[in-house]
Amino acid sequence: MDASTPRRTGRLTDDPAVAWSLRELCHDLIGPAATIKVLAAAAAAEAEAGALQAVQGRLELILTEATQISDMCAHVLGRPGRPGPARLDRIAVAEAESARVRCRTRIEVDAAAVSAWAHPVVLTRIIGNLLANACQAAGPHGQVRVFVAEENGRARLTVEDSGPGFTGRRGRWTSLGMDIVWSLVLDSGGTIQVTSGGLGGLLVSVLFPAGREADGKPMAPRQGDDRADGPDGRGHGDAAWPHDPVAAAASDARHGEMGAVA
Numbered sequence: 001m002d003a004s005t006p007r008r009t010g011r012l013t014d015d016p017a018v019a020w021s022l023r024e025l026c027h028d029l030i031g032p033a034a035t036i037k038v039l040a041a042a043a044a045a046e047a048e049a050g051a052l053q054a055v056q057g058r059l060e061l062i063l064t065e066a067t068q069i070s071d072m073c074a075h076v077l078g079r080p081g082r083p084g085p086a087r088l089d090r091i092a093v094a095e096a097e098s099a100r101v102r103c104r105t106r107i108e109v110d111a112a113a114v115s116a117w118a119h120p121v122v123l124t125r126i127i128g129n130l131l132a133n134a135c136q137a138a139g140p141h142g143q144v145r146v147f148v149a150e151e152n153g154r155a156r157l158t159v160e161d162s163g164p165g166f167t168g169r170r171g172r173w174t175s176l177g178m179d180i181v182w183s184l185v186l187d188s189g190g191t192i193q194v195t196s197g198g199l200g201g202l203l204v205s206v207l208f209p210a211g212r213e214a215d216g217k218p219m220a221p222r223q224g225d226d227r228a229d230g231p232d233g234r235g236h237g238d239a240a241w242p243h244d245p246v247a248a249a250a251s252d253a254r255h256g257e258m259g260a261v262a
Helices: 016-048 052-076 088-102 120-138 176-187 245-255
Strands: 106-111 143-151 154-161 191-196 202-209
Touching: 016 052, 016 088, 016 120, 016 176, 052 088, 052 120, 088 106, 088 120, 088 143, 088 154, 120 143, 120 154, 120 176, 120 202, 176 191, 176 202
Parallel strands: 106 143
Antiparallel strands: 143 154, 154 202, 191 202
16 A cells, blocks of 8 residues: 555444444344244255255245345344334244244234334334343243234334343343333434333333325225234234244243243
């Protein structure tokens, strides 16, 4: 390098706001990356056993998780696309399916068709963090419930767990994951409330502006789509999908008896 060549005197991460955004991004990439690892291990075992149809299902889920990683990176790096509306119910079902791959916690989803005025990546990150915290609190033998519905012209998301509640959770609500949730919810024009839930743990309730058509009318679901499709296309997102022993074995080998990847 000669004297006429310009030198870079600073780094991208020297900007505190950029550094914080990258730290949040890295945190939120842990979940889908861990899911891909578990799915890949399960697919390898099934391929060795000749279960090619099962392998195909794993690969489809891996594609979904990889797409999510790509979308998150593009959003944070300044290519966010349109802000909304996005189907909150479908995203909730997809995130619950992803969480089931990497944790043993029983996750139930009751999701009516409703759109929220927020970017899909933002909704994905909010739900993913709430599920990770809820599963971690409930533990491998606990329970988590996710509920999505329209309420007074707004889109409501609630996540509750069977964990210890406010007792014994010192530091949980100041964790990076919950900082991300609070920030994304408020930036989306939503509100968030944390109370004691019916399962004995905490209940987190989030209200988003509902997605609207250009004429101001609520987004209407397509015919035959009044409920969110389940992960296998069975039509409803309110069942607790069976625990996958192959994926669980692969997950245990990497993460031990944990509730979720936090």
